[in-house]
Amino acid sequence: MWADSEQHELRDGQADRPRRRATIHDVARLAGVSRQTVSRAVNDKGEIDPVTKERVLEAVRLLDYRPSRFARGMVRKGTVTTGLVIPDLMNPFFPEVAAGVLEAAEQRGWQVVVWDSRTDADREREALDVFSHQADAVIGYFKNDDAELGRLLGGVPLVLLERGPQQTRFGAVGIDVAAGMEQGIAHLVAAGHRRIGLLDGDGLSGPGPRRTAFLDEVRRHGLPVDQGWIVLCSEHSVAGGAAGMSRLLEAHPEVTAVVGFNDLIAIGATRTARRHGLRVPEDLAVLGFDGLSLGELVEPALTTLHIDKRRLGMLAVEQVARLRAGEAPLTGADAWVIPQLVVRASA
């Protein structure tokens, strides 16, 4: 009967390494059954004789058969894959956002492909180019403008992280920076500070919400404003913050408090200040903006505006879900995370 053919296939299978992956058909031939029966065996469906099943499974093992996820995806829908673009995996902020995305995605049975853009616009574009073909939706941080984004991934739903919902034609999930800054500046003012500096991020795409919110609040409290008190940190890292603080200290030693673009920058600032002989917070108060758990480990523990990063990620997934369902995306407070002031020791 099919014994011949099996023998042949057997030899064939182990002779040279298979240049083409075995298909369900190969297995069927080797086991002497039909495709459907093979399918039943590998998918643990019913309607199959245990003996036959074992024989099929043996053939599967022999040929190292694995069903093609493409062919499978073609016929039974449902596998959703979303791309996640992160600017810097070394900054603890982003893994936590990612954790939120992963958790929410898993609950829906979605998969998440992660891409580290390292804050490089070209690498962003690469990611988008790939995802436009391979993903059902994209979540991420982007420096490229809307037009470019739209052009690159034409049609694929996109949810932007940390951009005001108004600023973009895609879905967005953001941080209510203004609300955060309000708490932060109020705290500093209450402590008697009047000359407050800002260690801002790279001002590549204009002032950015942190700076505007900072200026708003400072003005609202009737404090003096000096453009020299705002220094840009090209790197959003401890080193970047340290460098920024050096420049600030040199040019404007009169500031008595600084708020950092993020916790890493604030920590870098603290270290530089101390190295310059300043006591924190007595001589210089430092306020972070992130709420990294790392902040409670440093000396002095960092006072900061804590952001629920996990929630941020989960909200983004929810936005994607709405986009995909054709519903209107969340807006306003529903799509925002509000920072909470956490008072520790540095301010």
Add this chain to the structure above:
Amino acid sequence: MWADSEQHELRDGQADRPRRRATIHDVARLAGVSRQTVSRAVNDKGEIDPVTKERVLEAVRLLDYRPSRFARGMVRKGTVTTGLVIPDLMNPFFPEVAAGVLEAAEQRGWQVVVWDSRTDADREREALDVFSHQADAVIGYFKNDDAELGRLLGGVPLVLLERGPQQTRFGAVGIDVAAGMEQGIAHLVAAGHRRIGLLDGDGLSGPGPRRTAFLDEVRRHGLPVDQGWIVLCSEHSVAGGAAGMSRLLEAHPEVTAVVGFNDLIAIGATRTARRHGLRVPEDLAVLGFDGLSLGELVEPALTTLHIDKRRLGMLAVEQVARLRAGEAPLTGADAWVIPQLVVRASA
């Protein structure tokens, strides 16, 4: 001619939200061309009149058409997807490993689907179950034993992180813990320590390489050994280390140095020790095992055995590549990362 049909399709397309995603065929009909021409337009191939192309693209926009990645994957091979299973995204160690994996994968044009197992065996199994269908290979940390792993993902290449290459029948990439521990203990001994404790991880799957290496080295130096000096930290975190240190201090205040399972645990230990009034390193030396950049931020800066986490991840991808090519996986030193002692302030 096709004007009718276009009108119809037009109305049809925007009337109610499409319950079934538009296919290349729909676009072809609407644009009045063949599938192939649509394909040419979407994929920027040549052999198409610019005018026709624009018309097709317009139809694409109208119907919100996006090519099915499954159908595409069927016909043109090459998209490789590997799964990455990480136990804890909140521990800075793992994002860095992930960064290495991502970088190496990107160079090969592979995609990486990330899964956070949160050190839960059940969640590991879920991941494996999904990946066995959806991935071409898997990299990750696993508590499940080989038999279970093999059963779950039957046939999919697997590369284990941080298991000795001998301990498993899959590919593996590891850390030369013995070499690291040798440097670490030597350093402590040179500083005059004789009663050294170990804040080990959870001893779920037996002693683990760190403990064995620790005991080996301690014995080799002829130091006294007390089982009470080894305490288990169920959580591999700062909190876990703090708790472990509390127990150690209470029962065995005679130890003058401890080495932590990882940096987080070591940092937790340091904090507890200081809270108990001990000076670090004068009264108690603390040695970490990881080399997190966070270690230089804490007070006192953590002396640690630095692991090249990024390289670890990249090696894992290389292993996958070999497995897929049918080559023999790397073994021995080629598949190991050797820790480097970084002396800072805590020991």
Add this chain to the structure above:
DNA sequence: AACGTTCACGTGAACGTTCACGGGGACTCG
């Protein structure tokens, strides 16, 4: 003996692309 049921399995079709061809029209050149 006729009929329904269950079990184990096979057959054609469909999923949505791209690839390898093939063909017709316009234009050029001898």
Add this chain to the structure above:
DNA sequence: CGAGTCCCCGTGAACGTTCACGTGAACGTT
């Protein structure tokens, strides 16, 4: 005017699964 060339476009096939059926055998029921 015929032949050659280029440009643009369409047709059948193939990719590897699963789904919805259909079929025949064995077994029981009336």
